[in-house]
Amino acid sequence: MLTVENLNVWFGHPPDRVDAVQDASFTVPQGESFGLVGESGSGKSTILRAIAGLIDTWSGTIAVAGKPQSARKRDRAFFKTVQMVFQDPYASLHPRHSVDAVLSETLRLQGMDDIDRRIARLLDDVGLGRGFCFRYPHQLSGGQRQRVAIARALAAEPRLLLLDEPTSALDVSVQAEILNLLADLRAEHGLTYVMVSHDLAVVGHMCDRLAVMQAGRIVEVMGVTALRQGTAQQEYTRQLIAASRGYARA
Amino acid sequence: MTLLSVRNLRVTFPTRQGTFEAVRGVSFDLGRERLGVVGESGSGKSMTGRAILGLVRPPGRVTADRMELDGQSILNLPERRMRRIRGRRISMVMQDPKFSLNPVMTVGDQIMEAYRLHAGGAKHAARDKALEMLRAVQIRDPERVMAAYPHEVSGGMGQRIMIAMMLAPDPEILIADEPTSALDVSVRTEVLNIMDRLVRDRGMGLIFISHDLNLVAQFCDRVLIMYAGRIVETLAAKDLHQARHPYTQGLLNSLPRLDAPQDRLPVLQRQDAWREGDTITQSLDTEFPGGL
Numbered sequence: 375m376l377t378v379e380n381l382n383v384w385f386g387h388p389p390d391r392v393d394a395v396q397d398a399s400f401t402v403p404q405g406e407s408f409g410l411v412g413e414s415g416s417g418k419s420t421i422l423r424a425i426a427g428l429i430d431t432w433s434g435t436i437a438v439a440g441k442p443q444s445a446r447k448r449d450r451a452f453f454k455t456v457q458m459v460f461q462d463p464y465a466s467l468h469p470r471h472s473v474d475a476v477l478s479e480t481l482r483l484q485g486m487d488d489i490d491r492r493i494a495r496l497l498d499d500v501g502l503g504r505g506f507c508f509r510y511p512h513q514l515s516g517g518q519r520q521r522v523a524i525a526r527a528l529a530a531e532p533r534l535l536l537l538d539e540p541t542s543a544l545d546v547s548v549q550a551e552i553l554n555l556l557a558d559l560r561a562e563h564g565l566t567y568v569m570v571s572h573d574l575a576v577v578g579h580m581c582d583r584l585a586v587m588q589a590g591r592i593v594e595v596m597g598v599t600a601l602r603q604g605t606a607q608q609e610y611t612r613q614l615i616a617a618s619r620g621y622a623r624a
Numbered sequence: 625m626t627l628l629s630v631r632n633l634r635v636t637f638p639t640r641q642g643t644f645e646a647v648r649g650v651s652f653d654l655g656r657e658r659l660g661v662v663g664e665s666g667s668g669k670s671m672t673g674r675a676i677l678g679l680v681r682p683p684g685r686v687t688a689d690r691m692e693l694d695g696q697s698i699l700n701l702p703e704r705r706m707r708r709i710r711g712r713r714i715s716m717v718m719q720d721p722k723f724s725l726n727p728v729m730t731v732g733d734q735i736m737e738a739y740r741l742h743a744g745g746a747k748h749a750a751r752d753k754a755l756e757m758l759r760a761v762q763i764r765d766p767e768r769v770m771a772a773y774p775h776e777v778s779g780g781m782g783q784r785i786m787i788a789m790m791l792a793p794d795p796e797i798l799i800a801d802e803p804t805s806a807l808d809v810s811v812r813t814e815v816l817n818i819m820d821r822l823v824r825d826r827g828m829g830l831i832f833i834s835h836d837l838n839l840v841a842q843f844c845d846r847v848l849i850m851y852a853g854r855i856v857e858t859l860a861a862k863d864l865h866q867a868r869h870p871y872t873q874g875l876l877n878s879l880p881r882l883d884a885p886q887d888r889l890p891v892l893q894r895q896d897a898w899r900e901g902d903t904i905t906q907s908l909d910t911e912f913p914g915g916l
Contacts, residue, residue, distance in 0.1 A: 413808040414779070516665070545664040545835060550878035550889035557888070572808070579880035579889070602882055617809035619882070621816050621842040 375534055375566045376402040376425070381434040383417070383424050394420045395432075396590045404533075407560065407567040409577035411614070412587030418570045421587075422536050425568070426458045438534060454484060457527035461539040463519035467511040473497070473522050474507045480529040496525040499562075501555060517548035521555065528559070537569040541576065553580060574618040578602060586611045627796055627829040628654040628676070628714075631690035635668070635675050635853075638683050646671045646684075648853035654797065656827045658820070660844035660861060662837055664875075668853040669833045673799045676831075677716055678706040694796070712742040715790035719802040721782030725774040732770030735789045742793035757788040761818050780811030787818060797829045798822070805834070816843055837864065837875055849875075857904040869904050870895070 383395040395417040402408040410418040424432045427448045436443045438456055460466040467476060477493045486492055494504050500521040511519055520540060527535060540556065541549040553576065560567060571577050577584050578601050586594045586608070594608045606612045635647040647668040652659070663669045675686045678701060691699040698709055718724045726734055735754040736747070743753075751770075758766035761784040774782060783803060790798060800819065804812040820843070823830050834840050840847055841864040849857040849872045857869040867873055874892035 413810065546837070546875060547664065547878045547892035550880075550891050553880065554888050554891065575880045575882050578882045579885070602885065614809070615882075617813060620838050621813060 375404045375406070375439060376408075376568065377435065377437040378421070378425070379435040379437075381421065381424065381432060381436065383420050383429060383432040385431065394590055395424070398434075398585075398587075398592050400585050400592065400595055402534075402566060402568060404566055405564055406583065407569065407581045409581035409584030410568065410570045410587060411572065411574060411577050411584055413572065413614075415589075416587040417590040418587050419538055422458070422538050422568065422570050426456065426536055427452070450485075454530050455532055456534045456536065457530050457532040458536040458538065459520075459523050459527050459540050462543050463516055463523050464511075464543065466523055467519055469511055472508050472510055473502075473514075476522060476526055477529055480526050484530045486529070492529070496528055499528060499559065500525045501551075515548075516544050517551055520544065520548075520552055524552075524555065524559070528563075531563075532565070534566045534568070537567055539571055540569070542571065542573065549576070556580065574601065574615060586614065626653045626655055627694065629690060629692045630676070631688060633672065633675060633688040633691065634686070635671050635680055636685050636687075645853055647675060650850075650853075650855055652848055652855065652858070654829045654831060656823070656829050657846060658823055658830045658832055658844040658861075660840035660847040661831060661833045661850060662835065662840050662847055662875075663850035664835065666852075667850040669850050670801050671853075672850075673716065673801055673831060673833055676799065677710055677714055678703075679710075679716075711738065711790075711795070712793045713795055714797040714799065715793070715795040716799040716801065717783070717786050717790050717803045720806045721774070721779060721786050722806075724786055725782060727774050729773075730770065731772050731774065731777070731785050735770075735785070735792060738789045739792040753792055754788075757792045758785070760791070761785075761788045762814060763788075778811075780807050780815065783807060783811075783815055784818065787815070791822060794826070795828065797831065799831045799833070801833045802835070803832075804839070805836075812839075837879065841865065852899045854899070855903050856898060856901075859904075869898075871898050 379399045381395055381398040382393065385392045385394055398421060410421060412418045420429065423429045425436055430445045432445055438452065443452065474493060477496055478489050481489045481492055493507065497503055497506055502518065502521050514522065541552050544552060557580065559565060569577065569580055578598055581598055583595065583597050584601065585592045588610050594606060594611050596606060600606060601615070604612065604615055606615060631651045633647055633650040634645065637644045637646060650672055661669045661672065674680055676691065680686050686700060688699050691697060693709065693713060732754055735757060736750040739753050740750045754770060755766045758769055763769050763781065763784060769777065777785065804815055807815060819830060822828050832840065832844055841861050844861040847859055847861050847864055848855045849869065851871050857867060857872050859867060865876065867876065877890040878892055880889060
């Protein structure tokens with residue numbers, strides 16, 4: 375579904391050029407859920423944004439459903455296949471657009487017909503129901519906003535969903551609801567996920583495999599069982615797992 | 625010994641739909657310990673911290689049967705008197721150093737300004753104190769950091785600078801509102817170690833406000849769990865996983881765990897009864913269950 379080979383991403387020009395991602399390679403088969411973990415600044419979100427076409431300064435190969443993508447231009451078919459859900463539902467929804475406006479604009483852009491029926495279906499899919507149609511973002515809780523953002527991503531009927539820290543702005547009880555929703559949607563629609571998170575427990579819950587990143591490089595790609603059992607190959611991964619298990623008094 | 629004693633604390637805001645109660649009758653005592661305050665957003669945990677420091681702005685109203693620091697009432701003091709307590713005797717560290725530090729002042733000038741405001745004294749004495757505080761929070765090159773601007777330091781270092789600034793006047797109580805939420809796990813451990821040492825070495829009282837249950841269970845001595853502006857359960861941090869209140873249990877269960885995989889996460893079913901009802905208070909064997 376997704377192949378990333380020798381991906382380099384940089385920002386700025388020499389001498390101030392920053393190499394945010396260096397020589398990253400991984401593949402995600404159809405139907406898999408793949409995690410990207412690492413500390414802030416490790417380049418995990420940058421990879422996601424390069425895949426989504428939000429960054430054009432990269433080299434290497436990004437192929438979606440077997441089709442190599444260019445850095446500059448993406449065609450309509452790409453945006454029908456790939457959609458993204460952002461971290462902060464407070465920032466990613468237009469404050470003066472109602473839920474109905476957000477979804478119908480997306481549907482029209484995707485060239486869909488029968489918009490009202492589709493909006494009702496999308497809202498049902500994300501567990502909101504039709505009553506939310508004419509609400510504005512400030513009338514929604516954080517969890518409800520993230521549901522709207524997920525509905526918006528699903529409007530294009532994508533096959534690959536890019537999730538950038540989808541629950542880190544939410545309370546743990548709401549996080550559980552959204553993670554359950556994402557798991558259900560993946561099963562129902564046969565979606566493929568690439569999920570960025572700093573929370574190893576969330577990735578352990580949601581993903582089949584994951585890549586651990588440090589300072590722009592992928593240090594290790596591992597299965598979720600290895601993560602659970604703490605049998606990581608690299609020292610850095612072991613440190614990360616130990617640190618995420620919590621605080622041990624010095 | 626009790627540093628801070630709070631009884632029936634209430635914070636209310638008038639709204640068009642009537643009065644909104646953000647904090648509804650919170651009571652607790654703080655000793656020389658690490659006291660965790662846990663709850664979801666909107667549970668009133670931050671507002672409790674702000675009320676203690678007199679930082680609730682009108683039209684918000686703070687009332688309490690008692691709010692005493694070392695036996696003296698600090699409830700609704702005039703701003704001028706509150707300013708002598710705030711910073712000097714009770715300090716606060718906020719969540720994100722990006723928004724707490726002045727971007728157009730060097731780190732050193734900010735720490736020195738904060739210190740001289742409270743302790744007075746000559747500039748060079750303040751400078752020595754600032755260097756000492758930066759060393760105390762494990763900053764290796766304090767001379768360089770003193771001359772740096774906030775945008776030139778990392779998030780973890782920014783948070784340590786905030787702690788250094790808050791601790792320069794040697795407060796009796798530190799209120800830390802989500803001090804590590806914006807930090808990476810590896811930096812988080814360092815910042816927690818620093819606060820832990822300060823509680824132990826200086827006998828400071830720490831109110832640690834957080835949404836992270838596991839972290840609080842491991843770091844604190846005692847935990848208050850807040851829901852809808854009230855404390856629903858009080859217990860020793862080490863016993864958090866034996867919590868009896870359904871809300872606390874629900875929160876713990878909704879966390880994904882690396883060591884116990886499950887297909888679906890249990891979702892919290894909120895009950896109206898949690899808004900009222902009694903606080904479950906664990907009978908504590910010792911005053912400081914974590915041991916100091």
